[in-house]
Amino acid sequence: MTVIRINAITVPEGGGAELERRFAARAGDVDDREGFEGFELLRPTDGSSRYFVVTRWRDEASFDAWRQSQSFANEHAKAASADQRPVSSHAELLSFEVVDLSAPTA
Numbered sequence: 001m002t003v004i005r006i007n008a009i010t011v012p013e014g015g016g017a018e019l020e021r022r023f024a025a026r027a028g029d030v031d032d033r034e035g036f037e038g039f040e041l042l043r044p045t046d047g048s049s050r051y052f053v054v055t056r057w058r059d060e061a062s063f064d065a066w067r068q069s070q071s072f073a074n075e076h077a078k079a080a081s082a083d084q085r086p087v088s089s090h091a092e093l094l095s096f097e098v099v100d101l102s103a104p105t106a
């Protein structure tokens with residue numbers, strides 16, 4: 001069953017462009033991970049300050065393997081390095097399973 005993980009990232013005013021730049025420059029190692037199905041970075045359009053990083057996984061085991069991988073550790077260590085100030089003021093991981101799905105028929 002497909003699982004969805006959403007990292008809800010609160011970004012202080014003026015920090016959105018930097019967050020987007022960092023995600024655009026990401027290594028993309030996750031794209032080749034076993035069980036990875038997709039990635040989206042969602043920018044708020046309602047005046048709020050939360051971005052959503054949405055990833056889709058074939059199953060929980062695939063997501064857990066990514067979180068425990070050296071690639072994951074390297075990317076997050078780079079983001080937390082001394083030469084890059086944190087962009088977010090808060091982050092929360094949300095977890096879902098897809099129980100119903102609809103797609104265009106045409």
